[in-house]
Amino acid sequence: MDIERINDFCWRIPKHGAMRVDGIIYASKRMLDDILKDESCQQVMNVACLPGIVRASLAMPDIHWGYGFPIGGVAAFDMEEGIISPGGVGYDINCGVRLLRTDLPAKDILEKKREIVNHLFREIPTGVGAHHRDFTLSHDDLRDVLKEGAKWAVRRGFGDENDLAHIEAGGCIHGADPQAVSERAKERGKDQLGTLGSGNHFVEIQEVEEIYDEVAASVMGLFKGQMTITVHTGSRGLGHQICDDHIEIMLAASRKYKIELPDKQLCCAPINSPEGKRYFAAMAAGANFAFANRQMITHWVRETLEKVLHMGPADLGIAPVYDVCHNIAKFEEHIVGNSSRKVCVHRKGATRAYPAKHPEVPAVYREIGQPVLIPGDMGRYSFVLVGTQKAMEETFGSTCHGAGRLMSRHAAKKLCRGRDIEAELAEKGIIVRGASRETVVEEVPEAYKDVADVVDAVAGAGISKKVAKLKPLGVIKG
């Protein structure tokens, strides 16, 4: 494969064959060598072949082999000639990350760390058929969740207005239509609101280990030694079913609109076609379900900490720093060439990273830029970044989303044979509770890239700026 160096953190796959635009990969040279080992670069090229793609098919440093679109991919499409694709969003619609700050120094909770993890594991449902014992959702409630997102949860007493001001899009994507969501998707999701799910989803308690940008950290309410909590989950079975339903529709639509597909999973339809509009309406509803999901989990995190630490809400000071989507398609204004135009930005395993002064950044962050939350693996660290003007200019205001897998699940299992991962992490001071031993093994830290390399690459490329590093103290895995 022909790859040209643009600079130390940016590489170009020149347009060739059926590609309509170049492929651009953000990574260090060392990371690129790993990236080239699987099929993710081919997937960047495949996306570059889709109709109406604008500027380039982009990949962030945490890119890895996905299905159809690569994980860590960003692609924007022209509103008239472009397409929208469920494969460009993924099955877990609005999978995302929420960071909660507290007023507590982490050293004050170290003795109760195991108790906190055990209680979180009990209070936040994980595993097959799990749902919260105090909560059921009626058909009408579900319709409202799909329409209103986190606003519904707050309206029902799961949080307050201040929470909504610290969520991407205020916790509600406009244009959601519950009627575009099939009964099957609703059936799959109705018992899953407020549940964590499995795989790489988690709730983690952390300590702020290092501050890189004092001003930005202070605006976010972060300080060195502070206890924080990160929630990583998405739209659960409801989102998966929306994706399934619409991939089937898009397979037929791709034939109808005569769109050549290098991979069936890239199936799509013109943005303004009936199929495209319906997918967006359903996807937005799925995204709203995910916002409400993280809001409910936030509520149970608050309740759990109040109970275990015997403290009231005012003393705990638990509040969201921000909540970002990393599997989403959105209509956004961007400068392309010399003019501003609306495009449909697909981020699949990529995070929005808007700069300071952008009108869509919450007022409180308008001077520093939008917070970007980058979880790492469960043994090392996570990062808080902010978006930059350069991201606006080069990546449609996007950056990385996490560490990115380096190793297959099978390889991770092989690596862990004979090892007790929970005991190893406990020795490092990290308490882990997983729904199954298998999950913990497959999520072993070595299976992931070092998220510090990923973050250094986006910082080196200038598409994000480092604010703080968080180290894990305890984690529950679905």
Place this chain on the structure above:
Amino acid sequence: MALKSYEVIDHTADIGIRVAGENREELFIRAAEAMFDVMVASKPNLTASINVPIDVEAQKPDELLVKWLQELLYVFDTRHLVLSHFYIDKLTDTSLSGSAKGMKFDKLRHEMLRQIKAVTYHKLSLEKAGDCWHAQIIFDI
């Protein structure tokens, strides 16, 4: 399953399987067994007592395989049934009529290994080579 009748494909983020069967019916059944084997470890000698009819349609034979597995996954996700016995009454290129038998997920009898979010069309293949049918399916984990 005592003997693995499928091969796991090493995919960075997800898991795929390769299965084979003497005919398409057998292949579809092997793929269903493999999918549940990837998700759940069951204790031996359990009785599958709940029967679920399964009817699916698709535009192409390979897409029908995905639809069949998607339907079984849907039953697992909504009814929490671990399906272990699969029956195909009628199979054409674009439709399948059959059933599956299983039991409710029970922590004492089953261990959840990993949740499959979805059955994807990525790198999907279904073909006859010699006397045997082969398929490849990638799951989103």
